[in-house]
Amino acid sequence: MAYALPCRLCGTTNIALSGASPVPPTGSSIDGVPITMLNTDDRILLTGQSVPSSNGVWTFQGPGNPMIRPGLPDQYSIANMLDNATLIWVREGATMAGSCWGVDPAQVITVDTTGHTLARVALPPSRRGSRRRQASITT
Numbered sequence: 001m002a003y004a005l006p007c008r009l010c011g012t013t014n015i016a017l018s019g020a021s022p023v024p025p026t027g028s029s030i031d032g033v034p035i036t037m038l039n040t041d042d043r044i045l046l047t048g049q050s051v052p053s054s055n056g057v058w059t060f061q062g063p064g065n066p067m068i069r070p071g072l073p074d075q076y077s078i079a080n081m082l083d084n085a086t087l088i089w090v091r092e093g094a095t096m097a098g099s100c101w102g103v104d105p106a107q108v109i110t111v112d113t114t115g116h117t118l119a120r121v122a123l124p125p126s127r128r129g130s131r132r133r134q135a136s137i138t139t
Contacts, residue, residue, distance in 0.1 A: 004075045006089040007045040007057060009033055010096035014050045021066035022046060022058060032094025045088055045101060053114030069072050082109045099123060
């Protein structure tokens with residue numbers, strides 16, 4: 001099992017492509033976060049692309065600009081062979097913060113060549129059900 005570097009956000013709906021790269025339109029948001037709040041090179045996990053080989057990790061390059069794949073030695077760099085048990089955590093977002101994603105079904109993929117589906121393998125903490133007990137404070 002391998003862990004990719006975590007992503008800031010996860011987009012679960014298709015972002016239109018320009019050539020082979022997704023381009024988030026000006027004024028849009030990803031998982032409730034306006035793209036104007038993103039920084040250049042923020043890692044974004046895309047899981048709902050209509051072209052399955054476009055799923056995976058991309059880096060944000062500004063509103064209306066094509067996203068790019070991370071550079072080497074990142075596991076999601078262009079043409080890299082990705083381990084079939086790679087997991088990707090998501091740090092932020094209105095609904096996907098704290099979620100973890102993996103290739104489903106497990107397969108070895110070549111980034112930007114092999115069509116693949118990413119599935120949630122762990123839910124965000126707010127959806128797991130809390131087993132923590134609230135401490136009572138008495139004065």
